[in-house]
Amino acid sequence: MRSLILDAARSIFLEKGYEQTSIRNIAERIEYSPGTIYLYFKEKDDIFHALHEEGFSRMLEQMQPLQFVSDPFERLKAMGRVYMEFAKNNKDFYDLMFIMQAPMKMEKNDEWVMGDRTLGYLKQVISECMATGRFQGRDVNFLSFTIWASLHGMCALYCRERCQAYHDEHIEHTALLNGGFQNFVDMLEKL
Amino acid sequence: MRSLILDAARSIFLEKGYEQTSIRNIAERIEYSPGTIYLYFKEKDDIFHALHEEGFSRMLEQMQPLQFVSDPFERLKAMGRVYMEFAKNNKDFYDLMFIMQAPMKMEKNDEWVMGDRTLGYLKQVISECMATGRFQGRDVNFLSFTIWASLHGMCALYCRERCQAYHDEHIEHTALLNGGFQNFVDMLEKL
DNA sequence: TTGTTTTACTGAACACCGTTCATTAAGTTT
DNA sequence: AAACTTAATGAACGGTGTTCAGTAAAACAA
Structure with missing residues (x-):
């Protein structure tokens, strides 16, 4: 049942956006009453x-292949590229994961789990870069924040929609x- | 009247946040009916x-003193510091200016005026930096975007609330x- | 088989929201 | 005094998240 609701929510969310994803709409889609969802x-x-959380696991999935890039700095750059591609191709998920307030109001003791794992992954790659002599004297936490x-x-x-600021330059x-x-x-290369 | 409404809206917005700033709340505060606002x-x-727009003019105000910093790169750095201080001290305004979708849905032919002016200011400073030999071979538009x-x-x-990701490290x-x-x-210094 | 308890679900109700519009009241012209 | 213009109303529409008394079906007990 839980995943029935989630499937409906995801599909409405992806096809009609956050605003249109109401409890009533979800309920209607799965042919249950609104109360049931609660x-x-x-x-x-x-x-x-x-x-x-699902968004993070999707993103991590796309980063999976990068573990085979042996040079850590190359891997870091590739991660960045995948990150930005993910945002471009999954606007709504990205928004949910990193911009919206909605999913953050939780008692986050239990889960921001996937987010933690992703950040951990980034910090690990940075550490590996440092082990090869890069980013000397930098703090891993601060540097990961700067990059992220x-x-x-x-x-x-x-x-x-703030890229519209460059509209006049036709970029x-x-x-x-x-x-x-x-x-x-x-x-980053010169740092 | 228009500014009476705006004053009420601003004060509710700043003291109770976006969610609580409803037409009905504004109307109640100024002791008019909801319909009047329309x-x-x-x-x-x-x-x-x-x-x-008001947010931008507040921010520009805080940048005003920087025109007396003669070295353009120093001025650029100072602008950055002011920008971040503004965000820290005016969370809600910053959110409205750069994150929220709400004020962006306008027919922007008329006004994203202040935003344009701010970005223009940034680009100008970068140009001045380039005139002193910095950022050689970079494109002003791309570079301004990178920095912004x-x-x-x-x-x-x-x-x-995503800084909470660093909660465990007690930062x-x-x-x-x-x-x-x-x-x-x-x-930026090394670029 | 009958009675009881547990489980799953309902849908009306509550208190909100943005927005519209027929109606009213006040002020201004003619 | 009558006609017109302006400003404001507030009920109504269709939406929202959330709650909860009530119901019906299934599971269990006698």
Whole structure:
């Protein structure tokens, strides 16, 4: 039942967006009454928290192949590329995972599990880079934040329509993301 | 009247947040009926669009003193610091300006004016930096995006509670922002 | 088989939301 | 005094998340 609800929620969310994903809409889709959903989820955010976790496992899946890139810095750059591609191709999931307030209101003692794992993965790669002499004297936590935030910034501006600020210069949003990423990689290389 | 509504909206928004700022609440605060508000604003987002613009003019105000910093790169760094301080001290305004979808749905032919001006300011400073030999071979638009996005990323993760990912390492959010900013400045210096 | 208890589900009700619109009241012209 | 214009109303519409008394079916006990 729980996954029946989740399947309906996901499909409405992906095809009609967050706003349209109401308890009543979900209930209608699975042909149950609204009240029923509350027997399986404490509140609406609980559903989005579940989808939130699912988003992370999807992203981690796409990063799976990168474990075979032996050079840690190459792996780090590839991770960045996958991260940004994920945001571009899964706008709604990305929004849910990194921008929306909704799934964050949970008692997060139990789960922000997947997010932690992802961040851990990033920090590990950075550590490996440092072991090869890169990023000397930097703190892993701060550096991971800098890197994460820089990429997130581009993705977030993209997701939330702020790339339109470059509309007059006739720059494609996707070119903006690519150019921005390239710049950042160049900076990282020189750090 | 228009500014009476706006004043009420701003004060509710700043003291109780976006969610609590409903047409009905605004109407109650100014002791008019809900319908009246629609005589002065086409829709709710229209109100938030006005506050959105106000946010930019507040931020630009705080950047005003920086025009006296003669070295453009120093000015650029100072702008960054002011930008992040603004986000830290005006979470809700920052959210409205750079994260929320609400004020973006407007027919933006008329106004994203202040945002444009701010971005123009950034691009100009970068140009001046380039005139002194910095950032050789970079494109102003891409570079401005890279810089803006990097700072925005940190601010956005902060505003939307994602800094909690570093909770276990007992890192203060404010330390994270400072450390992240420092890292980024170091990178910019070497680019 | 009958009675009892547990389980799953309902859907009306509550308190909100943004938005519209016929109606009213006040002020201004003619 | 009559006609017109303006400003404001507040009930109504269709939506939202959430709760809860009530129901019906299934499982268990006698």
